[in-house]
Amino acid sequence: MNAPKLARVIDIHALKNACSNCSLREMxxxxxxxxxxxxxxxQMVYTRKRVKRGDSVYRSExxxxxxxxxxxxxxxxxLVMEDGRDQVTGFHMAGDMLGMDGIGADQHSCNAVALEDSEVCVIPYGRLEELSREIYELQQHFHKVMSREIVREHGVMLLLGSMRAEERLAAFLxxxxxxxxxxxxxxxxFNLRMTREEIxxxxxxxxxxxxxxFSKFQEDGFIGVQQKNIRILDSEGLKSVLGRDPS
Amino acid sequence: MNAPKLARVIDIHALKNACSNCSLREMxxxxxxxxxxxxxxxQMVYTRKRVKRGDSVYRSExxxxxxxxxxxxxxxxxLVMEDGRDQVTGFHMAGDMLGMDGIGADQHSCNAVALEDSEVCVIPYGRLEELSREIYELQQHFHKVMSREIVREHGVMLLLGSMRAEERLAAFLxxxxxxxxxxxxxxxxFNLRMTREEIxxxxxxxxxxxxxxFSKFQEDGFIGVQQKNIRILDSEGLKSVLGRDPS
DNA sequence: GGAAGATTTTGATCCACATCAATATTTCCG
DNA sequence: CGGAAATATTGATGTGGATCAAAATCTTCC
Structure with a gap:
């Protein structure tokens, strides 16, 4: 009798991949x-995709x-400008959602590049639309995710527009x-996955x-830095850097 | 016979306020x-609100x-930082949508202030959610509006993070x-509705x-400036400012 | 209409961060 | 494993835009 065994194997496989069983579920x-x-x-998420360090999930246009x-x-x-200058618009980790920039014009407007070997769950957008018409909670959740992305970007605008170098880095850490x-x-x-240039x-x-x-923060005793390894030794100290005038 | 006359008045009034009859409909x-x-x-939009210059539609928190x-x-x-520094995160005109920052945390995260006497159509969010579950086109449209806001902010991040002063102002104009x-x-x-400080x-x-x-662009013959009045005389010239190295 | 306040322009000077440069360290890969 | 390339650190110097200052112009509102 092979059938039950086979069935179980499939079962386990299904379970393992299921959103309902994912530790990041609530994110x-x-x-x-x-x-x-x-x-x-x-059923919405029926594909996973491995993305090797340096590869993109999607590219602009x-x-x-x-x-x-x-x-x-x-x-x-x-984002890449015509003249080649490029700008990192965000760093994203497990539980984050990528690709919402593409909805408006039906094409992506930035590149999403893996900084380490990674795995993403592919959510076909049409399916998400469908389901969020049926399931109120999903609709609500999705709207919140998009709204939070808008708010996150507001924060970056504040950082870029109004903060000095030390404040930016403290806020970043x-x-x-x-x-x-x-x-x-x-x-x-924690370990930084990105280079100083990307930061x-x-x-x-x-x-x-x-x-x-980074070196200054280390001298000040706020952090310990060893290349990509960061230890935060005095988070109050870091916070005090924010919003204090140059000293 | 008063009834028909009255009815007509109401009719015209209803028409005047209806989305279906609004010139900004497609926006x-x-x-x-x-x-x-x-x-x-x-029926979704049942309130209009006049907002006087200097007043807010909503405030942070x-x-x-x-x-x-x-x-x-x-x-x-x-946006306002704790220490009082504030930052303009956007300028918005007829047809634009305000307030999407509030969905994620169920409270607003910025202030929306009128720079001239204005009028907004109030869209109760619960009603919008409801209707966009029923009407596919509305759902799709709303998602696009949010996505475009994300993309707009990406653009501002690029501007703030990678451009020099002249490029920023050229891009802005x-x-x-x-x-x-x-x-x-x-x-x-056109007339700028905002001050130099807000820009x-x-x-x-x-x-x-x-x-x-502004004065430099005027000397270069790209624009004519007279206080808040701007004439663009050479938009190609302005474009050429973007992505050219300091000169 | 006119005085007070807000906004804009322009000049002089300064400084935070960029740029240029050289060395040190780590990572990659044959 | 070892050499090359990528990344990071640190120092010396330069500069774009900030800051300080003062005058000009516009707006407001009594």
């Missing part, structure tokens, strides 16, 4: 659904079709720390300035 | 709807409840001109730099 999907709704959601929930790994999104914390990782020690691009600074400012 | 609502869907939409479609006038949105054009106004002559805040520059750069 990319709504909570408090009924059983039948949960089953529908599991590519036809839009799906959103991507980050299952594991780390990404940057970048505190934000990263907070995001790692909310995912169950250490708030005080600089995101913060509107040159890589030398990023490096110098 | 804030989807097109190609069936008659019954159009009628539903007309205020409870979120509605989106606001700008019927007429001009707005800025601003070209963007304004394009938006006026798409609303049927002159592309080459500077939006562009991450000081007001003196904005003023100087």
């Amino acid at each position: 990319c999907l709504p909570t408090g659904l009924k059983q039948d709704e949960i089953e529908k959601l599991d 590519e036809k839009f079709g799906s959103l991507y929930a980050i299952r594991s790994g780390f990404f940057k999104t970048t 505190l934000n990263l720390s907070q995001r790692f914390t909310s995912r169950g990782y250490s708030a005080s020690e 600089g691009s995101y913060l509107g600074l040159k890589l030398e300035t990023v490096s110098r400012t | 804030c609502l989807p097109t190609g709807l069936k008659q019954d869907e159009i009628e539903k939409l007309d 205020e409870k979120f409840g509605s989106l606001y479609a700008i019927r007429s006038g001009f707005f800025k949105t601003t 070209l963007n304004l001109s394009q938006r006026f054009t798409s609303r049927g106004y002159s592309a080459s002559e 500077g805040s939006y562009l991450g520059l000081k007001l003196e730099t904005v003023s100087r750069t």
